[in-house]
Amino acid sequence: MAIRINGQDTTLAAPPHATLADALHDAGLTGLHLGCEHGVCGACTVLLDGEPVRSCIVLAAQAEGHEVRTIEGLAPDADTLHPVQQAFSEHHALQCGFCTPGFEMLAVGILEREPGATPERIRELLSANLCRCTGYKPILAAVLSAQQVMAAQ
Ligand code: FES
Numbered sequence: 151m152a153i154r155i156n157g158q159d160t161t162l163a164a165p166p167h168a169t170l171a172d173a174l175h176d177a178g179l180t181g182l183h184l185g186c187e188h189g190v191c192g193a194c195t196v197l198l199d200g201e202p203v204r205s206c207i208v209l210a211a212q213a214e215g216h217e218v219r220t221i222e223g224l225a226p227d228a229d230t231l232h233p234v235q236q237a238f239s240e241h242h243a244l245q246c247g248f249c250t251p252g253f254e255m256l257a258v259g260i261l262e263r264e265p266g267a268t269p270e271r272i273r274e275l276l277s278a279n280l281c282r283c284t285g286y287k288p289i290l291a292a293v294l295s296a297q298q299v300m301a302a303q
């Protein structure tokens with residue numbers, strides 16, 4: 151199936167029942183993590199046409215003809231982090247890092263779709279994902295910081 155992934159037209163050889171998460175893993179894009187595999191934790195979040203989705207409960211076939219972005223495509227180049235990645239680092243918004251790819255893709259989706267979102271709105275949207283380590287304040291602080299950086303770009 152033909153899917154545009156991180157800006158490149160890609161053909162995935164995935165069976166009809168394959169989830170998008172499994173198809174991306176099989177294609178070598180292993181940055182997304184599988185936690186619950188039931189659509190609860192958000193560790194597997196990627197962007198589908200710019201919208202954060204839980205790739206463990208989306209079929210790869212549903213992404214055919216659409217654009218998927220994963221954590222691998224976030225940084226503009228090998229020496230530069232995306233503002234969200236930079237802010238997560240600066241605000242210590244991760245410990246074990248298991249939830250981090252999902253949180254960062256969720257954050258990018260939020261900030262691109264709603265650049266003027268209030269802190270309360272961002273807090274509400276971030277509540278979709280779970281972190282078992284940091285508590286959520288550093289994550290919220292990082293996303294608010296990245297919002298300012300992205301607004302100035
Ligand atoms: Fe997909 Fe938890 S692994 S939501």
Ligand code: FES
Nearest residue numbers: 245249281282283
């Ligand atoms: Fe460990 Fe979030 S940093 S689960």
